[in-house]
Amino acid sequence: MKEQASTRGRRPGAPDTRAEILASARSLFAARGFPGTSVRAVAAGAGVDPALVHHYFGTKDDLFVAALELPVDPRERLAGVIALGPDGAGERMLRVFLSVWDDPEVQPGLVALARSLVSDDSASLVRDGFIPVVVGPVLASLVRDRPEVRVPLVASQIIGLVVARYVVALPPMAAMPAEDVVARVGPTLQRYLTGDLP
Amino acid sequence: MKEQASTRGRRPGAPDTRAEILASARSLFAARGFPGTSVRAVAAGAGVDPALVHHYFGTKDDLFVAALELPVDPRERLAGVIALGPDGAGERMLRVFLSVWDDPEVQPGLVALARSLVSDDSASLVRDGFIPVVVGPVLASLVRDRPEVRVPLVASQIIGLVVARYVVALPPMAAMPAEDVVARVGPTLQRYLTGDLP
Numbered sequence: 001m002k003e004q005a006s007t008r009g010r011r012p013g014a015p016d017t018r019a020e021i022l023a024s025a026r027s028l029f030a031a032r033g034f035p036g037t038s039v040r041a042v043a044a045g046a047g048v049d050p051a052l053v054h055h056y057f058g059t060k061d062d063l064f065v066a067a068l069e070l071p072v073d074p075r076e077r078l079a080g081v082i083a084l085g086p087d088g089a090g091e092r093m094l095r096v097f098l099s100v101w102d103d104p105e106v107q108p109g110l111v112a113l114a115r116s117l118v119s120d121d122s123a124s125l126v127r128d129g130f131i132p133v134v135v136g137p138v139l140a141s142l143v144r145d146r147p148e149v150r151v152p153l154v155a156s157q158i159i160g161l162v163v164a165r166y167v168v169a170l171p172p173m174a175a176m177p178a179e180d181v182v183a184r185v186g187p188t189l190q191r192y193l194t195g196d197l198p
Numbered sequence: 199m200k201e202q203a204s205t206r207g208r209r210p211g212a213p214d215t216r217a218e219i220l221a222s223a224r225s226l227f228a229a230r231g232f233p234g235t236s237v238r239a240v241a242a243g244a245g246v247d248p249a250l251v252h253h254y255f256g257t258k259d260d261l262f263v264a265a266l267e268l269p270v271d272p273r274e275r276l277a278g279v280i281a282l283g284p285d286g287a288g289e290r291m292l293r294v295f296l297s298v299w300d301d302p303e304v305q306p307g308l309v310a311l312a313r314s315l316v317s318d319d320s321a322s323l324v325r326d327g328f329i330p331v332v333v334g335p336v337l338a339s340l341v342r343d344r345p346e347v348r349v350p351l352v353a354s355q356i357i358g359l360v361v362a363r364y365v366v367a368l369p370p371m372a373a374m375p376a377e378d379v380v381a382r383v384g385p386t387l388q389r390y391l392t393g394d395l396p
Contacts, residue, residue, distance in 0.1 A: 156371060
């Protein structure tokens with residue numbers, strides 16, 4: 001019986017190990033923020049070797065994206081936007097963004113995530129994790145200069161769009177056809193990315 | 199003793215009555231939203247006559263603003279912006295806005311309010327109350343046309359600025375001098391208010 005209990009235990013089962021690493025990562029990222037969390041600490045929390053964390057999840061950045069449980073990896077989706085360069089990137093980025101958020105399959109999960117990220121406990125995950133790890137590098141490759149000025153401006157308009165269209169769901173913003181949002185808000189993003197800014 | 203207890207009771211004391219009306223209003227606005235809450239129901243919840251609600255707080259809109267416990271009434275602050283008309287209103291509005299939010303005395307209360315308004319329970323207070331009652335009429339007097347298109351666009355950029363600069367406090371956005379924010383984001387608001395939009 002003891003033998004049997006042991007083989008049914010958590011350690012050897014690969015799916016359980018993966019889930020335990022994720023649970024450890026989520027709890028540590030939430031408690032200590034992104035900079036304060038090491039792959040080593042996540043591994044220790046799950047009772048596994050750090051090499052196994054890398055094996056399952058890749059880099060610490062990848063682990064962070066996995067821990068956020070995003071339905072899509074924004075870095076992958078935006079790769080096509082980056083490939084075409086900065087001209088027109090504002091509208092292209094917005095089109096990709098809306099295609100993900102407007103999808104009724106993934107929208108509820110994203111809204112719940114956005115709400116939790118604005119909550120008190122999670123602000124540092126956005127500030128020190130999501131923006132610099134996930135969003136920053138993508139945007140930095142599109143801005144004309146001074147990413148420290150342009151990236152937060154882009155982020156501010158996209159965050160506001162998320163809150164207005166999906167979280168609070170202001171009726172006229174929630175019902176606005178995606179192509180109208182692209183045409184109306186795209187130029188704002190383009191100006192923040194490449195326009196003349198004081 | 200009974201007499202004494204009665205004169206110490208809640209009903210006759212004016213400050214208590216005011217506080218009870220406010221408490222009733224807050225609880226009803228939160229539970230039923232702005233459109234679903236009547237002055238009569240607020241009065242009933244506080245055990246007073248509706249006329250007393252009007253006496254203390256004015257209209258239902260005024261009662262709503264009071265229930266939000268805003269440190270300033272945005273309608274008053276923005277009166278000067280409106281008086282000067284739509285030209286340059288984007289920058290002027292933003293300057294007033296930042297002067298309030300950047301004030302260390304009022305910022306913590308506003309951040310707490312913003313967080314609670316993005317939370318699940320309060321989204322309808324923003325959607326059906328704050329935007330149409332407090333923000334909408336002010337902005338509607340500044341837009342060139344189609345307020346149903348322009349007001350939510352303005353709201354989206356301002357909400358995003360609040361989240362990025364104060365709630366999540368992205369470092370480069372939180373540290374950006376107010377006049378730089380005005381110069382960089384003001385043209386976005388101006389375009390949403392009066393620019394050519396598809």
